[in-house]
Amino acid sequence: MFKKVEPTMNFVPIEEKVLDFWNREQVFKKSIENRKDAPNYVFYEGPPTANGMPHAGHVLTRVVKDLIPRYKTMTGFRVDRKAGWDTHGLPVELEVEKQLGISGKPQIENYGVEDFIKKCKNSVFTYEQEWRKMTERVGFWIDMDNPYVTYHNTYIESVWWALKRIWEKGLLYKGNKVVPYCPRCGTSLSSHEVAQGxxxxxxxxxxxxxxxxxxxxxxxxxxxxxxxxxxxxxxxxxxxxxxxxxxxxxxxxxxxxxxxxxxxxxxxxxxxxxxxxxxxxxxxxxxxxxxxxxxxxxxxxxxxxxxxxxxxxxxxxxxxxxxxxxxxxxxxxxxxxxxxxxxxxxxxxxxxxxxxxxxxxxxxxxxxxxxxxxxxxxxxxxxxxxxFCWRCDTPLLYYGRSSWFIKTTAIREKLLEINKGINWHPEHIRDGRFGNFLENVIDWCLSRERYWGTPLNIWICDDCGHQHAVGSIQELKEMSKEPFEDIELHKPYVDDVTLECPKCGSDMKRVPEVIDCWFDSGAMPFAQYHYPFENEDYFDKHFPADFISEAIDQTRGWFYSLLVISTLLFDKSPYKNVLVMGHILDEQGIKMSKHKGNVLDPWKVLDEQGADAMRWYLYVASPPWSPSRFYQDAVSESQRRFLGTLWNVYSFFVLYANIDDFDPKQYSLDPTDRSEMDRWLLSKVNSVNKKVRQEMDNLDITSAARTMESLIDDISNWYVRRSRERYWKSDMDNDKIAAYLT
Ligand SMILES: [Zn+2]
Ligand SMILES: [Zn+2]
Structure with missing residues (x-):
């Protein structure tokens, strides 16, 4: 007997049961462990910040970021998925300033830098639970118990290693240039930050x-x-x-x-x-x-x-x-x-x-x-x-400031050449939006005159002006005048470390700046594993990524910083395929923003229509890179069309199969002995299977979803409608068996 199908389609409780099962049985973990010797498919998670609530845009990126690794898992790959958190930088400092009711650098100094960065550290996981809940509910499989965290000492140490290598190549320098500068935050910004505001x-x-x-x-x-x-x-x-x-x-x-x-x-x-x-x-x-x-x-x-x-x-x-x-x-x-x-x-x-x-x-x-x-x-x-400042909305001014730069102009040709080998989805981003940005690349303004960030690892001699970039905690210990056991690699602690100048023996002091937090996230391919201090083997097998996916604004953000850093260090792109996602719009086609008050709370959809309905809608409605309208009626409509139809077809089958006490294991019937209608459908199913795989391998999610939707439509409107009488017959003859089996 088949389990009876409820006539009312109530998807939410079913999903909750499945999630419960996944949790109880650790299905995600097993899906990786069971594939110990399978080929790797490498996915990198672009780290969100957990000091803000997740919104509808994050839901879109997370359902797409789940789909491709899940598909690859189903087709035999081992797909490790490590979560990550972006934790440094202005966004965090600004929240803390607000919380403390202070504004600007003089007031932070008054409050005390040590207490200030402690507050920053405490605030970065404010909404971690909400992120976890949303991630789980939309069915995004990712290891949130062992995430990489950009403020951890191990992470910073890897970033220091990278900066030292860039410095040794002579591509990290101090210059006096006119740079975009936020007068409220009191710091210069990089061109990719400016491009966002x-x-x-x-x-x-x-x-x-x-x-x-x-x-x-x-x-x-x-x-x-x-x-x-x-x-x-x-x-x-x-x-x-x-x-x-x-x-x-x-x-x-x-x-x-x-x-x-x-x-x-x-x-x-x-x-x-x-x-x-x-x-x-x-x-x-x-x-x-x-x-x-x-x-x-x-x-x-x-x-x-x-x-x-x-x-x-x-x-x-x-x-x-x-x-x-x-x-x-x-x-x-x-x-x-x-x-x-x-x-x-x-x-x-x-x-x-x-x-x-x-x-x-x-x-x-x-x-x-x-x-x-x-x-x-x-x-x-x-x-x-x-x-305007991408964080605090103050109009930027162009100032002559002395700042530290990465000489990205020196690798411009290389960046362009490497970009040619990346599979962009949609393709036009490669030579368009991203290629143009690379064509016009200017040196990366790396330093920030702020507090909560990876400290710039350069010490300068008071006497002779000799500069030294420190590449590890070990090296810091060896060069320090005062011995120390442990150190947190943050301001103000690292500022207290005085090194002995290898040239003249005088005191070397660290420069006061921290670095652009986009360098942190761009360093994740190796810093997430504390490479090269640990996991060298693992890194070699998990670099570059086969697949990354984020929203379109990351062409000037994460996609860019990833590419620059990997080009400088490894001379190749850190990702092979990148799927760029568009913005989420409301019913009228207007971009959702808190400011306009047209934001749809994803939980409303998750609680009422469910995650499958939402996921299906986001896959099928339009290609991920074109802006998607997101509203409840549209989700319901798509749910009815696909999930509803599938449900009805199956419910029809179960109803009659149970009346006849049909057990599929007792029968077998060669397709050649079945009717033309049956053979048409079997052929259809097989060609759809092949087509969907091709489309998914090309990361063409929307075509794959539409192909499947048209199959369900064919089954319901052609096959079942034309074959209905065959199930109603009283004799269990070959024709009826064929209909059931098909
Ligand atoms: Zn600002
Ligand atoms: Zn010196």
């Missing part, structure tokens, strides 16, 4: 008049969207082969590019025309009096290649402290770097009218001042995308 904003668009020296009533017309950088102006740039004009306009003479005359409002008369090179070296009057002393070294026109006619006036304002191009021009001509802005993004005393004011807030006052002095031509609102 662009927003459409309105900034003032300002046309200012710079008086030409010695020429009455004549001005260079200059455009900028950052009026607060005008006090730091030292030069104006033109392009030598563009045509410039001098025009008579509103009783004044203005100089600008001929191709940008459209910015003038109203009538004008062109009174002169010449190439940009004619303007080079012409002096002008500084429009602010704050740096009078620099008059001899600055305030004249130079030629530069980056000047365009896309917007503005064809004359560019140069402030070497606040722009990368500007900084290069500054170095070339020996212009002073005027930096009247402090680490919190506020004007210092040189700029007396706005001293102590956040620079962007000073824009208004600066405009008013220009207007009062009749050197403002006009100002408008200007919509453009501007980078």
């Amino acid at each position: 662009y927003k459409e904003v309105e900034d003032p668009s300002v046309f200012a008049k710079f008086p030409v020296a010695g020429e009455e009533n004549t001005y260079f017309l200059v455009w900028t969207t950052t009026p607060w950088t005008l006090p730091s102006n030292v030069a104006l740039a033109v392009k030598d082969n563009y045509i410039y004009v001098k025009v008579e306009h509103n009783g004044e003479k203005l100089i600008l590019a001929e191709g940008r005359l459209e910015v003038l409002d109203g009538e004008y008369t062109i009174i002169d025309k010449f190439p940009g090179e004619k303007l080079v070296s012409i002096k002008y009057e500084p429009i602010f009096p704050f740096f009078e002393d620099e008059k001899d070294r600055a305030y004249y026109v130079v030629a530069a290649d980056f000047v365009t006619l896309d917007d503005g006036t064809g004359i560019v304002h140069i402030a070497p402290a606040f722009g990368e191009d500007d900084s290069r021009v500054g170095q070339k001509y020996g212009f002073p770097v005027l930096q009247p802005v402090d680490a919190q993004g506020k004007f210092t005393e040189e700029v007396s009218p706005w001293e102590g004011m956040f620079v962007k807030d000073a824009d208004k006052g600066i405009l008013k001042d220009l207007k009062n002095r009749n050197i403002l031509y006009k100002s408008q609102k200007y919509k453009h995308s501007y980078p």
Whole structure:
């Protein structure tokens, strides 16, 4: 007898029973142990942060990250799956600042660095239970009892090993560059962090008049969207082969590019025309009096290649402290770097009218001042995308800061070449979004002037300036002036370790910085096993990964840091196949965000429709990389179409098989002795099996799901519907047996 099928489809209790069985019997563990000698299929888990609640986006990544390893397990592979947690960095520090009711670095120092990082450490697993519960409920098989944790000493030691190797290659250096800087967090950020925080904003668009020296009533017309950088102006740039004009306009003479005359409002008369090179070296009057002393070294026109006619006036304002191009021009001509802005993004005393004011807030006052002095031509609102801190939402400023960099530009060609060999799903990411990012790679700004992170492992001699990168705890012990037993590799403890300079015997102190937490997560292929200090064999067999999968924003995050680090250390990609997932949208197709209040709690779906329904919907609705709408009605509809149909077909079979007391073990019937309908279905099942395997091997989840869905549809709407009478017959003849067996 077959077990009776309930007519009401209540999936949730069934799923709970299965989960219970998996837990009780340790099925996941056995699925690995039973395959001791099977070939490995290597999966890397991109570490989430457990100081925030999991949301619908995490559910999508987790069901996809489960599916492929599960399929590979079913087809005979051994798939170890180690969970991991990303635990360092700004996100954690920010939460703790909030918790403590403090903000900014001075207040952290006041509170005490040691207590602060203890709080950070305690907070990183705040939501670990929620993550565990969600992970288990959606059926993501992963070993959460032995995760890698980026703040563990073993993990940090592996990261130190990696940094030392990069340093030995001469690819880790300190430089003074204009870097994106968050004034609230008090630290510079890397380009991939910046790439995650662009927003459409309105900034003032300002046309200012710079008086030409010695020429009455004549001005260079200059455009900028950052009026607060005008006090730091030292030069104006033109392009030598563009045509410039001098025009008579509103009783004044203005100089600008001929191709940008459209910015003038109203009538004008062109009174002169010449190439940009004619303007080079012409002096002008500084429009602010704050740096009078620099008059001899600055305030004249130079030629530069980056000047365009896309917007503005064809004359560019140069402030070497606040722009990368500007900084290069500054170095070339020996212009002073005027930096009247402090680490919190506020004007210092040189700029007396706005001293102590956040620079962007000073824009208004600066405009008013220009207007009062009749050197403002006009100002408008200007919509453009501007980078904000990805963690605290403060507008970033571009500052000249001294920071530590990894020279990724030195391996640009290598990165591009290695990227060619990676299987991207969808394929266009390889040469598109990711390839472009690599094409334009700039040196990785690695250091963070913060507290809770992997300390940068470089010590510098007080006396002779000798630098040394420490690559292990053992080495730290050997070089330390004071012996010690144990040490936690965090601030402030490592800062207390003084090394003896191998060159001159003086004291060496550690640099104060910690590193970008994206370096931590990118080091996971080896750091998760404490390689090379342990598990060398295991690592060799589990590098690179066959499969990784995360959301699309990781092209500038984890996918990137993984590739850079492995290229530097091992000269190859750490992953062969990568499946990129799109964002989760609401019913209207709008991206879910807390901010908009349109977030669907995945638990609502899990409790009402169940995990299978949700998983099936996410697989079948659209390819994982296109944005998926996620709402309950859609899940229900998909559940009805697939799970419901399958349920009904099986329920139909059980009903009649039980009436007839049918035992499939007692019969066998060669397919050639069955009807055409039967043979059609058997053939269909076999070809679907083959097709689904091909599709799954290509990581084409959606096609595989749709292929299966169409099979269920064929069985229900063709086979069962056409064969119904065969089950109703009273005789158990060959035809009926064939129908049951099929
Ligand atoms: Zn910030
Ligand atoms: Zn020395």
